[in-house]
Amino acid sequence: MQFIHYISIAIFTLIFSNHVFAAAPTKAAHQVVNIKNKANFEDAEFSLKINDIVMPYSVFSVFVMPQEQVEFEVLFAQSRNAYTLINTQGNSKLTDTNRWQWQAPNEPGLTTVIIESPDKKQRMKINVFVKVPASNVEGGKLKYYHIGHYPKPSQIKDTSHYIVPDGFVKVTPKNENVKISPHFSLKEFVSKQRSKHPKYLFLQNKLLLKLEKIRKELILEGIPVSNMVVMSGYRTPYYNKSIGNVKLSRHVFGDAADIFIDNDGNYRMDDINNDGKHSIGDAKAVADIVESLARRESFKGLLGGLGIYGPKSHRGAFIHVDTRGFKARWVSK
Template sequence: MQFIYSTLVCIFSFVLSINAHAAQPTKKAHPTVDISNKANFEDAEFSLKINDLVMSYSVFSVFVMPQENVEFEVLYAQSEQSYILNNNDGKATLTNTNRWQWQAPKKLGLTRVFIESPDKKQRMTINVFVKVPADEVEGGKLKYYHIGHYPKPSQIKDAEHYIVPDGFVKVTPENESVKISPHFSLKEFVSKQRSKHPKYLFLQSKLLLKLEKIRKELILEGIPVKNMVVMSGYRTPYYNKSIGNVKLSRHVFGDAADIFIDNDGNYRMDDINNDGKHSIGDAKVMANIVESLAKRESFKGLLGGLGIYGPKSHRGAFIHVDTRGFKARWVSK
């Protein structure tokens, strides 16, 4: 009799368990990301720390002064064997396992540093642009190129958030198409003023890292990005003044970009919220994704401004992003 009672209790408990599980709502699985274009995710299998910046792209860029020291360190190494640093110019000194102190050459222009895995199956290419010293600017010009005048750090409130250029990258027909990160080239960031070559540019590597992270996150959120346009990158003080912008625009300090998605090639923001319109709503979708990134610990070093701009007769909607180091938000309809 005891056996029958125990058996009935077990059966009753089992039935209750089934009903309890059936009553719980089914948790939706995260939608599968279809990576039809692997170029969207050009990550290496290891990360590289460049001074205080960590990235994992197969190609990246830094902008340095002649003979400036740069520290390279492999993080998340995939092998117990040592990685290899090769370079076209400059001097590299091994300071620890997978860590080097590299000194840029005196020669101005583009040189490259290569970091390779022990089996040479993984390789990072670091484009190093050795800048023309800023003290070569005379009368607001570098050679024949209009730069304008930068304020002295003592003239800037909260000067710690502004990096006045110590030098400028010389942009020529030979180097302007160089990929400075997986999806952006040097020429996309040059000031929009009319000028013949050579042109000169000031750019901070943190901005490249931020743009690549935004691009990747948009794709992960289901928004296709074949072409992210940098409508405005660096602006010389000369050009910035000519368009009537504020004197201390982040664009002048090389850490800002106005961007939009333009997959159809009409130089207007696409209808990414799928409401059948080209409106400020599309820029808000991009901004919301940037805002979600800003809440992550890994994004902390890239914090900055986020502006939302509605369309005008001469242009479409866009967002402004920068890496000023603190949060700033605004909307311009």
């Protein structure tokens, strides 16, 4: 299925703190075309550029530091009139047509930015998680939560492919079920170590884009996906060391996930290749579709690792994906 967007540049307004800014119309919009089979997808009818990523979903998230600047820009607008940015916290200013510079609040926590079409029928909800600065980690802990110790730059061969956390999202019973993309919630990516709340998480939103694209592609290829399980998302260096994993695991840097399709709810990879067995072949069938995505130009910014893992006595088959920035491939039986 192919989505067709139409670009329009027109009057713009900004609503924030009861102020409205407007400019004269510049160009009439093209006719809006209805998208068929909307029930299969959770895309919004316009796209939103958030700093250096573009996302088309009705709900998404960003993870920022206190007072960090974030740029929001409407792409492929479906109306000739102005879109609005609505937020009760932070500071915002209009910088161009349907483009805003927004500054996060000073205190860590969750706030919401809404981008809304003039007729209020199209809306994007961006859950913004303001992180607790990494400088608050003392002795490898945040409060009573074990973080461990990240490698020093001198211990990393190519620092451009490893983003050491500048801060951590505080995860609580109140926010852990918040949707951070159409099909994933915050708690699914928390490190698996035993701990009471609050817990702390480092996550890169490019990983969320990749997982959503993989899920959609599987559906387009005829593989039903009602439940994509994140078996392992973020791992603190403390937990990563405790399970004997490599020191520079992508999970430690918040851009990796081990996933499988579990529509029947038995916490094992489904029989994806329909051979009547649960084997590494099911993981390979999913990986083949991910590989087909990786060959597309539109997927270039999400390139990364792809690992195939066969089943063990304590778990089923799964695949590993990450957004390290270059291709890496491996198979583990």
